[in-house]
Amino acid sequence: MTPPRSWPLARVLAHRCGGLLAPENTLAGLAAAAEAGCGGVEFDVMLSGSGSPVLIHDETLERTTDGHGHVALTRDENLRALDAGTWFDARFAGERVPTLEEAAARCISLGLSVNLEIKPAAGQDEETARVVACRADHLWAGAAVAPLLSSFSELALEVAAQLAPHLPRGLLVDRVPPDWLQRCRRVGAAALHADARYLDRPTVIEAREAGLWVATYTVNDPARAQTLFDWGVDCVITDWPGVVRPAVTQHRSSARYPAGSGAQSC
Structure with a gap:
């Protein structure tokens, strides 16, 4: 039932850099995640109007x-002039939309493992995957832990597999479709990433028996996180890493991850 390799990232990842501790998809979020003791983060990357990979979730x-306006129509110089922090709290006034280069450097310096979601704007699946996969491959070259690339776009995952085949990939879904395993196989995904609201124990068991990791989002209740880990889930993504992390501590006595197994703690 256990996949042939240990899950490579932290078992609790802060959603969109810092969860609800800081403005999403910002360097401030990365700092907040690290300060909260979280060993890893999830964030979204799409292309600017200049073709540069930047951290942002929405197309607008x-x-x-x-x-x-649209991210994909906004050139770098204009994007860099925007305030990406005040909407969250005045304390973060002046926070910028970070580039992937800035985020990678900060994650490496803070020791944060990364689930990087390739999030193409409409019609930009192939180009976004090409740029992001190649850039990630370069930015994390020699790093202790490579990023895991996930996406709802199967085309993006196929392109990433061709250009950076050694970077693990995860297929993102909301409700798990009946043909989820075939889709994972088709894109060469090492992990199934599913919405925790719709994930069930039989699917987790089947995925792990098929040799896949299972990650789930967005889990903000420690009791739910504990249940998911008991089912065999490898990772939960949360808005409240400091609240959910204790579920991992409680779970460490499980026989699935004995001491010295190599699985990262959060």
Whole structure:
């Protein structure tokens, strides 16, 4: 039932860099995750209008910056001038939309493992995957732990597999489709990443018996996290890493991850 390799990232990942501790997808979020004792993060990467990989979740700027319009139509110089922090709290005024280069350097310096979601704007699946996979491969070259690339876009995962085959990949789904295993096989995914609201124990067991890791999002209840770990889930992604992390501590006595197994703690 245990996959042939240990899960390579922290077992609790802060959602969108720092969860609800800081503005999402920012360097401040990475610092907050590290300060909270979280050993890893998840964040989203799409392309700017200049073709540069940047950390942002939405295709439009309004929700998380003081800008307007589409990320894919906004050039780097204009994107860098935006405030990506005040919407969350005045303490973060002046926080910028970070580049993937900045985020990678900060994660490596802070010792944070990374689940990098390739998040293409509409119609940019292939180009986004090409740029992000190649850049990630370069930025984390020689790092202790390589990033895991995940995406809802199967085309993006196929492109990433061709360009950076040694970087592990995860297929993102919300409700787990009936053909999830075939899809994972088709894109060469090492992990199934599913919405915790719809994930069930039989699916976790089947995935692990098939040699896949299982990650799940967005888990903010420690009791639910404990249940998921008991089912065999490898990783939970959370908005509240400091609250959910104790579920891992409680779970460490489990025979699935005996001492010295190599699985990272959070």
